[in-house]
Amino acid sequence: MLQTARAVLEKDFRIELRTRDAISAALVFSILVLVVFNFALDVNTPEMRRLAAGFFWVAFAFAGTLALDRSFALEKESGAGRALALAPVDAGGIYLGKCAANAAFLFITQLVALPLFVIFFDVSIQRAGALAASFALGSIAFAAVGTLFSAVAANTRMRGLLLPILFLPLSVPALIASVETTSFALGNAEGPSFWFTLLVVYDVVFLTASVLVFEYVLEES
Amino acid sequence: MSAHALECERITKRYGRIAALNSVDVSVDPGECVAIFGRNGAGKTTLLHVAGSLIRNFDGEVRVFGQSRGDNGSDARRTTGLVLHETCLYDDLTAAENLRFFARLYQVSDAERRAGDVLARFELADRAQSVVRTLSRGMKQRLAIARAMVHRPRLLLMDEPFTGLDEPSSQTLVTVLREFVRDGGAVVLSTHDVERAFDVATRAIVLERGSLTLDRSLADVDAAAFRHAYWHVLFTGTARA
Numbered sequence: 001m002l003q004t005a006r007a008v009l010e011k012d013f014r015i016e017l018r019t020r021d022a023i024s025a026a027l028v029f030s031i032l033v034l035v036v037f038n039f040a041l042d043v044n045t046p047e048m049r050r051l052a053a054g055f056f057w058v059a060f061a062f063a064g065t066l067a068l069d070r071s072f073a074l075e076k077e078s079g080a081g082r083a084l085a086l087a088p089v090d091a092g093g094i095y096l097g098k099c100a101a102n103a104a105f106l107f108i109t110q111l112v113a114l115p116l117f118v119i120f121f122d123v124s125i126q127r128a129g130a131l132a133a134s135f136a137l138g139s140i141a142f143a144a145v146g147t148l149f150s151a152v153a154a155n156t157r158m159r160g161l162l163l164p165i166l167f168l169p170l171s172v173p174a175l176i177a178s179v180e181t182t183s184f185a186l187g188n189a190e191g192p193s194f195w196f197t198l199l200v201v202y203d204v205v206f207l208t209a210s211v212l213v214f215e216y217v218l219e220e221s
Numbered sequence: 222m223s224a225h226a227l228e229c230e231r232i233t234k235r236y237g238r239i240a241a242l243n244s245v246d247v248s249v250d251p252g253e254c255v256a257i258f259g260r261n262g263a264g265k266t267t268l269l270h271v272a273g274s275l276i277r278n279f280d281g282e283v284r285v286f287g288q289s290r291g292d293n294g295s296d297a298r299r300t301t302g303l304v305l306h307e308t309c310l311y312d313d314l315t316a317a318e319n320l321r322f323f324a325r326l327y328q329v330s331d332a333e334r335r336a337g338d339v340l341a342r343f344e345l346a347d348r349a350q351s352v353v354r355t356l357s358r359g360m361k362q363r364l365a366i367a368r369a370m371v372h373r374p375r376l377l378l379m380d381e382p383f384t385g386l387d388e389p390s391s392q393t394l395v396t397v398l399r400e401f402v403r404d405g406g407a408v409v410l411s412t413h414d415v416e417r418a419f420d421v422a423t424r425a426i427v428l429e430r431g432s433l434t435l436d437r438s439l440a441d442v443d444a445a446a447f448r449h450a451y452w453h454v455l456f457t458g459t460a461r462a
Contacts, residue, residue: 007325015313018352078353079307083368086274086303087326088295219277 001093008084008097015074016105022067026109029066031116033059038120052121053182057138060113061175064106065164068146071102072154081154084218091215095147099207102150103136103143110135126187134185137199138178144206145170151217174202225284226251226376226407227272232281234267234431241267242279243431247409249424251375254398254408256422258415258435258451263428265411266306266380272409273303273378285376299327302374304382308365310353316340316364317349320371327372339367344393358385366394370401377401379410383417395420415451419444427451 016022037055041048075081084094118125125131146167153162177195184192227249234242242264249255257265270276272283274290274297283290285297303309310319317336324332340346343363348356356364362385369377377398383391398408398421412418418425419439425447427435439447 003328004326007322011311011314011318011322014318015311018313074311074313078312079305079309080311082275082305082307083303083309083323084326086298086301087323088298089326 001090001096004089004093005096005100008094009100012071012074012098012101013104016101021074022070022102022105023109023112025070026063026067026106027112030059030063030109030113033062034113034116034120043121049121049123049186050183050188052117052123053179053186053188055121056113056117056182057175057179060106060110060138061142061168061171062164063109064142064146065167067105067109068102068143068150068167069153069160069163071098071147071150073159076154091218092211094218095151095211095214096207098151099140099143099147099210102147103139106139106142107135110139123186125185127185130192131182131185133196134178134181134199137181137196137203138174140203141174141178141199141206142171144203144210145174148206148210148214148217151214174199177202224251225249226253226286227409228282228284229268229272230282230284232268232271232279232283234264234271234276234279240431242271242428244281245428245431245433247426247433247436249376249407249409251405251407252402253424254402254410254422255424255426256418256439257409257411257426257428258413258418259411259428262430264431265428267431268428269303269305269378269380269409269411273301274298275303275305299372300375302369302372302377304366304369304377304379306380306384308353308361308368310361310364310368312354313352315350315352316345316356319353319364320368323368324371329372335371335373339371340364342393342397343367344390359387359390362386363390363394366397370397375406377406377408377410379408381412382410383412383414391417415448416444419447425451 075084149163149166153159153166156162177198180189180195181192181199183189225248229245229247232242232245233240245268257268259265271279286300288297290297317340320336320339321332324335329335340349343366345360345363348360353361353364366382382394386394402408422439424438426433435450
């Protein structure tokens with residue numbers, strides 16, 4: 001399973017390095033949303049700084065949908081996904097490879113958008129380790145659910161519409177936990193252990209469930 | 222254990238009220254190349270998709286080298302190579318990267334070398350580092366066939382493999398398929414080109430509205446006689462006695 005996951009991960013990275021489709025779409029969208037927030041709201045108040053993590057994750061949730069939508073679209077082009085589905089490999093391995101690639105793309109998008117976020121919202125990073133953990137666990141959570149539903153949505157004619165409808169409601173617990181852990185990293189919240197635990201549990205549950213059901217999703221592709 | 226490379230028993234596939242395949246029985250032995258003929262919509266592609274596990278919701282039984290497709294066994298998948306209407310390639314990877322990726326998925330031990338060998342066999346070695354998106358239609362078709370063969374399958378299912386190929390490339394494919402069959406492989410290909418099929422096929426079947434109307438060895442038939450019989454099926458819907 002891990003060999004398959006590695007092959008798929010390397011393939012997706014190679015394609016992304018060549019096209020930059022997923023990261024550039026997510027990055028442009030998240031920067032646009034942050035710019036709009038910056039001009040629409042008076043962000044230079046203590047109250048707004050406390051809410052800054054929420055703005056960041058709202059921007060990222062919608063931007064991430066664009067990147068995830070692209071994930072299985074490239075499998076549909078020229079029917080490559082059919083050849084992938086017919087290969088004598090564990091479907092869970094294919095899922096893990098796609099999920100790892102998506103999580104990495106989302107994490108990179110966050111890291112690139114972070115300096116703008118810090119400047120626009122005038123926040124300071126109090127706990128860098130916690131921020132990295134928050135971004136990493138949040139990216140894995142989004143990728144775990146998003147990869148599964150990206151595969152489901154890719155088989156329908158309403159791909160672009162269906163993905164956010166399926167994906168965003170299920171990702172709300174991860175979104176809330178990510179906002180709280182990022183707030184903690186920015187020094188705006190206390191007692192993060194519950195939220196970090198929630199993120200870890202969410203990641204484990206959705207990764208495990210998705211690995212188990214992915215075979216049936218691929219069958220329909 | 223069956224000696225057949227492919228066995229399709231009483232295959233029926235319906236799309237609503239329309240039977241794309243109606244109780245079709247076909248078996249193919251190792252060392253055989255079977256050409257499927259038929260008009261558009263006769264069921265050629267559906268039969269290949271059923272045999273290749275692309276369609277799983279059908280009535281009947283498909284076995285590959287004795288293993289039921291219904292078992293979803295990886296052995297059956299490992300022994301089969303598929304060429305479809307779509308190229309099944311990643312447009313943003315190079316030719317070599319595509320082949321190496323699929324070779325890795327099929328756990329080909331010498332993936333790098335095998336990819337190079339197959340590219341050379343289909344005269345694509347000089348375009349190995351070209352991104353697929355930049356290749357011509359004929360080159361993509363050759364690469365699609367190379368992809369289907371990179372894991373050394375024993376059964377090849379090919380949907381109109383000569384489409385988009387120029388004359389030299391078609392001749393190369395004929396040579397490759399002859400060698401494949403001579404080495405004990407089995408090929409099932411759909412085509413409309415009787416002459417080209419006669420270059421490589423050992424048997425021909427004709428589908429008409431989802432039913433098998435003709436199944437004939439080509440060993441003792443010349444192309445002109447077969448074409449005559451085929452056209453009779455096409456225009457009357459029945460085989461000559």
